[in-house]
Amino acid sequence: MLTKIDQHLLQLINKVNSSLDVETVLNYAMETTEEALQAEASAIFEVDPNRGDLFFRLARGEKADRVKTMRLKMGEGVAGWVAQTGQAVIVPHAEADPRFNPNLDAKSGFHTRSLVSVPLKHQDRLLGVIQVLNKRPPLQFDQEDLELLTLMAQPIAVALANAQAYTQLALVSHQVIKTLSTTVELRDPYTAGHQRRVAQIAVAIAQELGLSQERQESLRIACTLHDIGKIVVPAEILSKPGQINPLEQELVKSHSRVGYEILKEIDFPKEIADIVLQHHERLDGSGYPNGLRGDEISLEARITAVADVMEAMMSHRPYRPGLGVDKALEEIKKERGVELDAAAVDACWLLFEKGFKLE
């Protein structure tokens, strides 16, 4: 009875091992599962714990794109029945089965002839339902298909559970970083949201310049926290509308190094603390704290400098109104290749020309 299982299962595990990206993993896994069961389409339904219903985590096959936004209540359709009862099922003739709900087919244009459906469980918790549809004619789904799908559901459930746990933690981590960012800005209400907006501009520039996802993500975090060092600068100095004296200037300037010191205590990718340290360095050596020049400044820090200057000039300040996008773009162009990186300035121009808007 287990004759063909070994190869299929091994192939599945191999594919699950090939990526940490859960979308890729699930797609590979279902591709392998379809092949193993000689089926034309497949779907993974995931339980939405907040709404108590099922949504399409993945749909493969003809018309798959059309069902992706549809949802099923518990007990609704075969997948809903499997989720509610926790039982696996073979449906050899969909239209003859009272559990079958023809609405999904009606809306998607897909024609379900037959299906096998099993619950996805991890540590006795129902994660969802996995479904394989339309055995290639003239074959029919049988008991062996059900057993095979039940086995293949296991590594898929592990992948899904891990992905859920990781996604939840990543979400919380992201939110805590955001809270840290807004907390620091509370000391200087005039710049509320500045770091968030700099992050948006900088990441958009990085996209234009073709930086990898990983580098974009590090840049986003660095920009979201680039002024964190200002927590050591007294609030009176930060919010002073007029000129500040040289001593106060030195205190304000210390924020890039202080931010670096704070962030290097966190096991972020190393680049993040470096971006914060260098975000006030200037191409011509006129910046601080180290007066670095040109390539001595990391590309991400050069991008941050452009985004930082751009955002500051666009936005209102207590002592002057915002210059607006066009004027701000003119200003950064004046420093193109002088203080600011030429490619980053060009990318900034390009994206605002294409209609980039701050959220």
Next chain:
Amino acid sequence: MLTKIDQHLLQLINKVNSSLDVETVLNYAMETTEEALQAEASAIFEVDPNRGDLFFRLARGEKADRVKTMRLKMGEGVAGWVAQTGQAVIVPHAEADPRFNPNLDAKSGFHTRSLVSVPLKHQDRLLGVIQVLNKRPPLQFDQEDLELLTLMAQPIAVALANAQAYTQLALVSHQVIKTLSTTVELRDPYTAGHQRRVAQIAVAIAQELGLSQERQESLRIACTLHDIGKIVVPAEILSKPGQINPLEQELVKSHSRVGYEILKEIDFPKEIADIVLQHHERLDGSGYPNGLRGDEISLEARITAVADVMEAMMSHRPYRPGLGVDKALEEIKKERGVELDAAAVDACWLLFEKGFKLE
């Protein structure tokens, strides 16, 4: 050739599915692997990317405890050879093999007769080496064992890679929470470290009271951030040594609700924001913001109240020296069953009697 693989592999996947805790998963996985290969012991070596060597991620079998702190350089011993070359190997007679390093045996007292060792890879990245030792006599490890171990290494590599990614993210998340905590305390230097110390006392009380790991973890986070709402209170008021007027008092008291509002925007377990909201509620209804009584206050919030009062009295303040542990314990005893939860006060007494020290 694949005759026995299916069952073993299925069993392995089953066990990997049974827990999200990686220690448990790896231990189960190696238990199953030992059974499949009829071996007496096994080990997982993990690459330490910072030091560039291998450490024991897991050791099972006689004397296993003794090797757990030992490390291997790349190229050192059979595991080091496998890590360096990326090749799998059967060593039928350890003592006759030039790659075999007898030092581990000499230090541990374990006697290695034979072994099979394969690299653990995930997406072409070397994570470590998996090793199975001493085939039960009179059997000898053969090619089939090597193939079986190579297959079984795959789900183990996935589990390890996922665990690494999750652990790294959890570490960063924890550090960002800590940074948020210390950032808020910078506004009031007299209470630097207060939240961290309250978290230590509260978690120790929760341990005494037998709360689950999950509840302890939520409590730890809540205590680490319990005064975050003070960011809306002007620093001058926070650091005022003398009496503050009624209006200022109201402002200070707003911090539990403000903290609640901040934390409920983060997808933490719901309890965390509630603990912060209720940490100034008192058993007899004399607390704020809602004048809750007894069980209306969550157990975690009642624990936090004890830890908060205890820490505040132990520590120095600008306007008075710290009372010391004994005096602080006397003070919370006066409120036992009045303002403060009796069980939490008793547990606090017990743990300081047992020699609990703040780090």
